[in-house]
Amino acid sequence: MTEFNTKLVHQPAQHDNNTGAVTVPIYKATTFKYPEVCAQIKDDYSRSGNPTRRAVEEQLAALEEGDYGFCFSSGMAAIHAALAIFKKGDHLLVGNQIYGGTFRLLHEFFKRWGLTITAVDTRDLSAIEQAIQPNTKAIYFEPVTNPLLKVTSISQVSQLAHQYNLLTIVDNTFLSPYLLRPLNLGADIVIHSATKYL
Numbered sequence: 001m002t003e004f005n006t007k008l009v010h011q012p013a014q015h016d017n018n019t020g021a022v023t024v025p026i027y028k029a030t031t032f033k034y035p036e037v038c039a040q041i042k043d044d045y046s047r048s049g050n051p052t053r054r055a056v057e058e059q060l061a062a063l064e065e066g067d068y069g070f071c072f073s074s075g076m077a078a079i080h081a082a083l084a085i086f087k088k089g090d091h092l093l094v095g096n097q098i099y100g101g102t103f104r105l106l107h108e109f110f111k112r113w114g115l116t117i118t119a120v121d122t123r124d125l126s127a128i129e130q131a132i133q134p135n136t137k138a139i140y141f142e143p144v145t146n147p148l149l150k151v152t153s154i155s156q157v158s159q160l161a162h163q164y165n166l167l168t169i170v171d172n173t174f175l176s177p178y179l180l181r182p183l184n185l186g187a188d189i190v191i192h193s194a195t196k197y198l
């Protein structure tokens with residue numbers, strides 16, 4: 001059994017380096033060699049995957065106790081990728097206090113993409129319930145908001161969301177998995193900006 005503070009010392013195991021180095025090397029290659037034509041290799045091109053990034057992704061998934069992790073070059077790129085699972089005509093409920101970059105991404109980009117968005121005070125379950133529409137697909141919020149530190153209960157919101165078949169997407173940047181692990185409380189997707197507390 002490992003406690004949180006030492007969780008990444010041995011797990012997830014990082015055996016895949018050729019030197020025995022005890023930290024994961026930074027692989028700078030863009031392209032990886034096929035030993036023969038059509039060989040099944042782990043990585044062929046670094047945009048789709050590379051050993052360094054995979055190590056970080058596995059470690060973040062372990063810290064958040066999730067099934068998979070995906071790293072992007074910025075928090076905004078991660079949020080963009082998560083919201084790109086929705087399609088034209090879908091409706092999202094979004095916390096009425098969210099990071100400015102996320103607000104602009106939603107209103108300047110995802111509205112043009114065809115999403116409709118309703119801002120709600122996610123601390124108020126009846127306000128959430130009243131804002132749900134037939135085409136609502138998800139609720140997106142920061143459990144502790146940037147910058148005003150308003151606190152929303154992930155377990156209460158995700159319980160309600162599941163009743164209506166909505167995904168719960170949480171930006172956990174302000175607490176980090178050390179203080180809060182949203183997936184264990186019922187969230188479906190957790191996002192971080194790695195420039196803050198992570």
Ligand SMILES: *Cc1c(COP(=O)(O)O)cnc(C)c1O
Nearest residue numbers: 074075076099146173193194195
């Ligand atoms: C900083 C921040 C982001 C954006 O992350 P970048 O890595 O700067 O793109 C997203 N959400 C929250 C809550 C943040 O504080």
